[in-house]
Amino acid sequence: MSIRRAHARVPILCALLGALISLALPQATFAAHSHAHHDATVDAPIGVMGDHLHPQGGVMLSYRYMRMSMNGNRDGTSRQSENSVHRSFPIAPLEMDMEAHMFSVMWAPHEDVTLAAMLPFKRLDMKHRTRGGRSFTTRSHGIGDTKFTALVRLFDRGEHHLHLNLGVSAPTGSISAKDDTPMGRSRLPYPMQLGSGTWDLLPGATYTGAWEKITWGSQILGTLRTGINRKGYRLGHRFGTTGWLGLALAPWVSTSVRLAYQDWRGIRGDDDDLNRNQVPTADPDLRAGRRLDLWIGLDLKATNGALRGHRLALEVGRPVYQKLDGPQLETDWMITVGWQKIF
Numbered sequence: 001m002s003i004r005r006a007h008a009r010v011p012i013l014c015a016l017l018g019a020l021i022s023l024a025l026p027q028a029t030f031a032a033h034s035h036a037h038h039d040a041t042v043d044a045p046i047g048v049m050g051d052h053l054h055p056q057g058g059v060m061l062s063y064r065y066m067r068m069s070m071n072g073n074r075d076g077t078s079r080q081s082e083n084s085v086h087r088s089f090p091i092a093p094l095e096m097d098m099e100a101h102m103f104s105v106m107w108a109p110h111e112d113v114t115l116a117a118m119l120p121f122k123r124l125d126m127k128h129r130t131r132g133g134r135s136f137t138t139r140s141h142g143i144g145d146t147k148f149t150a151l152v153r154l155f156d157r158g159e160h161h162l163h164l165n166l167g168v169s170a171p172t173g174s175i176s177a178k179d180d181t182p183m184g185r186s187r188l189p190y191p192m193q194l195g196s197g198t199w200d201l202l203p204g205a206t207y208t209g210a211w212e213k214i215t216w217g218s219q220i221l222g223t224l225r226t227g228i229n230r231k232g233y234r235l236g237h238r239f240g241t242t243g244w245l246g247l248a249l250a251p252w253v254s255t256s257v258r259l260a261y262q263d264w265r266g267i268r269g270d271d272d273d274l275n276r277n278q279v280p281t282a283d284p285d286l287r288a289g290r291r292l293d294l295w296i297g298l299d300l301k302a303t304n305g306a307l308r309g310h311r312l313a314l315e316v317g318r319p320v321y322q323k324l325d326g327p328q329l330e331t332d333w334m335i336t337v338g339w340q341k342i343f
């Protein structure tokens, strides 16, 4: 009970992190650095999307590589052995590896509005073992859901920036991926599908600030599913919030620390081609969870010369808390590497 209570405060703490720091700093010092935003020298860690607007006419291309590794099962906040998963299901998932190549473009048609589009290419691998001891791996790959976002400036005061993230996710990713299993060629369970199958709304807001060599910010972002997909279900809604603190070590290099909290709900309805009694990943009631991740980042930016406008950044993350409606695979580590070029 006490864990649950403390836990409920986490998203609020994350969202307030940036705001608290900003209150502690003298307002007068911000004015001197008002150029920073328009040079786009104030960046959130690379894992945060939609963190900045561009000046009117500005264009930015970016590529991000994201990888996430999951190993072992968890129910609630404790580990669950393979044997205990096998007590309820003939097949136990053991490991999952997710990889995504994300391409995005940003363009500012107006000084207060920047538009962004993002297309991911995903690869998912999951290892299993049957009760009889037979191991097998299923794979799926292809494009995921495409996201379109409008970033709308709410205010800019000195080095305080606040904007809305108004996004929509189009169901371009497959929800009918199949692969070979010991039961023959079958529809893959929910977490192995590449898309949601529904149009999803992505409302959010982002606050960023900077003072001298310090940057900070916070973002809240929801994923609201609409309707039911053509397989007869919809994924759970998601709520995410993150807060970060960055420090420039030199004009071209900075580091960051970030906390990110996510809460995702269970699946409504189900896919008739999946047997929920066979493997926990096919059970729509075993998909919800919440997680708090700690990320450390490194950012390199060329401020002059031939590479001016290029940014190369890395962020490595690890969960510090996760509670899953299990058995569900638990996350072990994550990495995001990104390249961005402003034109």
Ligand SMILES: [Cu+2]
Pocket (backbone or CB within 6 Å): 052, 053, 054, 060, 106
């Ligand atoms: Cu940009």
